[in-house]
Amino acid sequence: MNLKTQYMGIDLPHPLIAGASPLTDSVDNAKQLEDAGIAMICMPSLFEEQILRDQMQTHFAYEEPAESFAEALTYMPAPEDFRTGPEEYLQKIADIKDAVNVPVAASLNGYSPGGWLRFAKLIEEAGADALELNVYDLPTDPTISGQEIEQRTIKMVEQVCDKVDIPVTVKLSPFYASPAHLAQQLVGAGAEGLVIFNRFYQADIDTEELQAIPYAMLSTSSDLLLRLRWLAILSGQINASLAVTGGVHTSLDVVKSIMCGAHVTQLVSCLLQCGPSHVTNLLKEVTLWLEEHEYESLHQMQGSMNLQRCPDPSAYERANYMQVLQSWTMD
Numbered sequence: 230m231n232l233k234t235q236y237m238g239i240d241l242p243h244p245l246i247a248g249a250s251p252l253t254d255s256v257d258n259a260k261q262l263e264d265a266g267i268a269m270i271c272m273p274s275l276f277e278e279q280i281l282r283d284q285m286q287t288h289f290a291y292e293e294p295a296e297s298f299a300e301a302l303t304y305m306p307a308p309e310d311f312r313t314g315p316e317e318y319l320q321k322i323a324d325i326k327d328a329v330n331v332p333v334a335a336s337l338n339g340y341s342p343g344g345w346l347r348f349a350k351l352i353e354e355a356g357a358d359a360l361e362l363n364v365y366d367l368p369t370d371p372t373i374s375g376q377e378i379e380q381r382t383i384k385m386v387e388q389v390c391d392k393v394d395i396p397v398t399v400k401l402s403p404f405y406a407s408p409a410h411l412a413q414q415l416v417g418a419g420a421e422g423l424v425i426f427n428r429f430y431q432a433d434i435d436t437e438e439l440q441a442i443p444y445a446m447l448s449t450s451s452d453l454l455l456r457l458r459w460l461a462i463l464s465g466q467i468n469a470s471l472a473v474t475g476g477v478h479t480s481l482d483v484v485k486s487i488m489c490g491a492h493v494t495q496l497v498s499c500l501l502q503c504g505p506s507h508v509t510n511l512l513k514e515v516t517l518w519l520e521e522h523e524y525e526s527l528h529q530m531q532g533s534m535n536l537q538r539c540p541d542p543s544a545y546e547r548a549n550y551m552q553v554l555q556s557w558t559m560d
């Protein structure tokens with residue numbers, strides 16, 4: 230079965246790629262993923278805060294005692310809390326690239342335009358085949374409008390795309406007033422791919438200690454439904470590759486994502502739960518499913534369930550919404 234796909238102009242033998250997580254953080258794990266058949270590897274992120282902290286430390290080492298900027302860093306994790314420092318991160322890209330033959334994307338994670346984005350070029354020079362820009366931002370200031378936040382994000386993407394020749398993909402959140410409009414602006418700013426969507430980790434409250442407890446919960450297939458909707462809306466309208474992240478666990482999750490318009494499916498929770506061998510099983514199952522349903526290639530299925538042929542997707546979505554609410558019966 231021909232499972233070939235393309236992601237941001239990169240030819241891949243199939244659409245199963247490893248998303249950013251601790252599983253893509255070492256040479257050993259990358260090799261295991263490659264042995265299991267993964268098509269591409271996305272490394273975990275290097276954070277804006279990490280880069281800024283590093284820069285500030287270098288600066289203040291010459292200028293003033295380190296304590297003088299302690300307040301500005303109140304909520305920043307200490308360097309030892311990060312898995313790798315900026316320089317080590319660049320080295321890790323080079324090491325992973327040396328060790329595997331599959332394409333490797335690195336990831337920058339931040340929310341503001343600025344000097345820290347010079348790391349995009351260093352990431353390219355370290356050998357990454359692509360750059361994922363995770364624009365995770367939870368605005369809490371009531372004086373900042375959605376438009377300002379979107380402009381900030383677009384500017385970041387422009388700055389990064391100006392700096393590098395490798396393709397850039399943007400990992401988005403679903404919480405924009407008009408995700409389709411923003412998606413189009415980001416593509417206009419130079420993004421060749423979009424990753425649909427960041428998962429937001431919800432903090433719980435410890436009622437005894439009066440503390441918020443953030444923790445990373447793994448996803449389930451139900452997380453995929455929001456992504457399927459937006460893949461179907463964006464696919465066919467947006468001139469960029471689409472990756473899905475969030476809730477891809479089974480072969481049917483892969484099939485649905487491709488039908489809705491994904492070019493690749495990022496796997497994280499399922500690999501953390503089942504290990505790299507899950508890739509091999511998924512590949513077999515997706516192949517079998519396509520054969521049983523008489524597809525000639527994955528490409529034939531790609532985007533077949535998107536809303537491109539729907540004359541008014543917005544009215545269609547609203548009609549479905551009303552129908553769902555009206556169809557509830559009290560027994």
Ligand SMILES: Cc1cc2nc3c(=O)[nH]c(=O)nc-3n(C[C@H](O)[C@H](O)[C@H](O)COP(=O)(O)O)c2cc1C
Nearest residue numbers: 248249250273274363428448474475476496497498
């Ligand atoms: C432990 C853990 C670490 C992660 N680290 C990163 C990261 O560094 N950068 C990033 O963009 N996403 C990170 N993610 C998010 C994943 O790449 C992915 O988008 C999310 O887990 C949803 O996919 P899934 O449902 O397959 O888990 C992380 C997720 C987990 C569970």
